[in-house]
Amino acid sequence: MHTLSARGIGATLAMALVLSIAGSDRGHAQESARAYVVGVENLDYLPAYGIEDGAYVGYARQFLDAFAADQGLRFDYRPMPVRRLYASLAAGTIDFKFPDNPNWNTAFVADNAVVYSGPVADFLDASVVRADRIDIAPDAVKTLGTVTGFGPWPWTDRIEAGTVTLSENADFAALVRQVLAGRVDAAYASIAVVNRVLDQDLNQPGALVFAPGLPHDYGSYLMSTIAHPDVITQLDAWVETNANRITALKDEHGVEHGVDPPE
Incomplete structure (x- = not known):
């Protein structure tokens, strides 16, 4: 049977106190992590992002969570319709909007002091058609489909002139089916998302x-943000120092699959 000397007992108690304080500090650090609300789109837009069983998923979730963890932040994701996101950002009920781009809502940019991060992932928003219509000219497009709330801004002039009628659909797979069935001449959407729906959901690869x-x-x-440009600065610096990690994450999700740089 082993017994502890008074010195041994004292050392043991001192070590226990140190561990207790360290554990308390870690717990306090976790509790005091700055929390922010990120407004996200309540759409199935995988591989970039989507909502599954109420949870935000996809490349964007893993990217943003990795940044937050490294910086001692906490992001709470709040899915909502696309149009409501801009109003919520202006009202301050969300801290950040993702994704965003200054080309998507120029009127909002003109009226608000919006700060944007650098690139999180590249995209190609394309006008997609049935494969047998690949050579279609713009004048032949009379009806254009898009996801509800998305602004097909390269088509704006034709839509405002009344030569193209815009048809919105809240469901991405249903939008793809509209083009396949010929109910709209083309759809304006992310090529990576279109390919995922064709390959995985409809089993019709290459049909559009x-x-x-x-x-x-x-x-x-x-x-984007209005109130927290300091966090945007942190994000840009983090992206610069984690290039290889981010490339691996992009490849894992295929978020830039089919996105080629402009010629």
Whole structure:
């Protein structure tokens, strides 16, 4: 049977106190992590992002969570319709909007001091058509489908002139089916998302294609804020120092699959 000397007991108690304080400090640090609300789109837009069983998922979730963890922040994701996101950002009921891009709502940008991050992922928003119509000209497009709340800004002039009628659909897979069935001439959407729906949901790979002669937009998903430009600065610095990690995450999700740089 082993016994502890008074010195041993004292050392043991001292070590226990140190561990207790360290544990308390860790718990306090976790509790005091700055929490922010990120407004996100309540759409199935995988591989970029989506909502499954009420949870935000996809490349964007893993990217933002990794940044937050490294910086001692906490992001709470609040899904909502696209149009409501801008109003919520202006009202301050959300701290950040993701994704965003200054081209998507120029009127909002003009009226608000919005700060944007650098690129989080690149995208190609394309006018997609049935494969047998790949050479279609813009004048032949009379009806254009898009997801509710999305502004197909490269088509704005034709829509405002009344030569193209815009048809919105709240469900992405249903939008793809509209083009396949010929109920709209083309749809304006992310090529990566279209390909995922065709490949995984409808089992019709290649049935819709990017029509290069129609309006399209190469760009990047950004994060925006009005109230917290300091966090945007942190994000940009983190992206610069984690390039390889981010590339691996992009490849894992295929978020930039089919997105080629403009010629």
